[in-house]
Amino acid sequence: MQDLNEFLAAPVGAGKLEVVGRLDNRELYSSDKLRAKYVAAMAVCDKTKKDIDLINKLVMDKTIIPAFLTKNLLGFVKFKIFGSAGEKGIMGFFSPDVQKIFILIENAILDGMISAKEDFMASITIHECMHFGCNRGKANFIKLWMPELSKFYEAYYRDIFNVDKSKTFKVDKLILQKWTLFEKSGLNFTNSDLKKYNDTLISTFKNITTLDKEQFQTIVRDLLLTIKLYSVNIDAYLRLANSYKHIWSPLYNAYDKAFGIRNAQTLCVQELMWVSEVIAIIVEYKRYPKTRKTLQFLT
Numbered sequence: 538m539q540d541l542n543e544f545l546a547a548p549v550g551a552g553k554l555e556v557v558g559r560l561d562n563r564e565l566y567s568s569d570k571l572r573a574k575y576v577a578a579m580a581v582c583d584k585t586k587k588d589i590d591l592i593n594k595l596v597m598d599k600t601i602i603p604a605f606l607t608k609n610l611l612g613f614v615k616f617k618i619f620g621s622a623g624e625k626g627i628m629g630f631f632s633p634d635v636q637k638i639f640i641l642i643e644n645a646i647l648d649g650m651i652s653a654k655e656d657f658m659a660s661i662t663i664h665e666c667m668h669f670g671c672n673r674g675k676a677n678f679i680k681l682w683m684p685e686l687s688k689f690y691e692a693y694y695r696d697i698f699n700v701d702k703s704k705t706f707k708v709d710k711l712i713l714q715k716w717t718l719f720e721k722s723g724l725n726f727t728n729s730d731l732k733k734y735n736d737t738l739i740s741t742f743k744n745i746t747t748l749d750k751e752q753f754q755t756i757v758r759d760l761l762l763t764i765k766l767y768s769v770n771i772d773a774y775l776r777l778a779n780s781y782k783h784i785w786s787p788l789y790n791a792y793d794k795a796f797g798i799r800n801a802q803t804l805c806v807q808e809l810m811w812v813s814e815v816i817a818i819i820v821e822y823k824r825y826p827k828t829r830k831t832l833q834f835l836t
Contacts, residue, residue, distance in 0.1 A: 631669045
């Protein structure tokens, strides 16, 4: 095993360390003290305190795992597909492979955890729980959150395809298809799956868009290219993102129009593939009673 002093440099009073998982072949460490401090932080934050009984159970069951974040892990965590952005030594991500949520906390802030950092930690926790809830609840999650998903995606598609204001359309089929082809498959979608999505987009919007035929085809093509590029090579997508601003920028507008949220906290793109990202974002800004039901999918 790698020398612990070199790898972790744990703070005095961190408690007895134990290995709680692995990330990219690197061991993750936690302790009873870290878990207790994490639960205490969640118990006083508005976003999580009403559900602290469920969160505590998930921590005790090691479904939610608070662990120490070290410099060795930073580069491996920040671009995880389901990860939340880090801030001041706190990161989090849901791992579909091991069916757990990891909340990574820099060991240097352990003693000051009950502080202004708790709100950010709660946001990460509830965000990742929504991804996990979708993975675990499957169609029940989609049904539960369909009203909110419909509001968001109707705003997005109306914007991106410049839909005639006098026209109405349903997005339920598109939402279910996106979940089935992209999120449920865990990125293991094929070109044939993209073709199915392409066909649904065309059949839904070709007769109600105010774009000309060439413009419409370009938007559909670039939407599919964005999904493909992001899923295959995130680094390449980040380098080329500005070329696809006309695809991802309307996602920010959709949050504002549907929920009054001006989302400046995340890089919007996952919404093109994972419908759970929409729910993960909105619950950071407002507590929905449905949040508790989603957490119950995990227990």
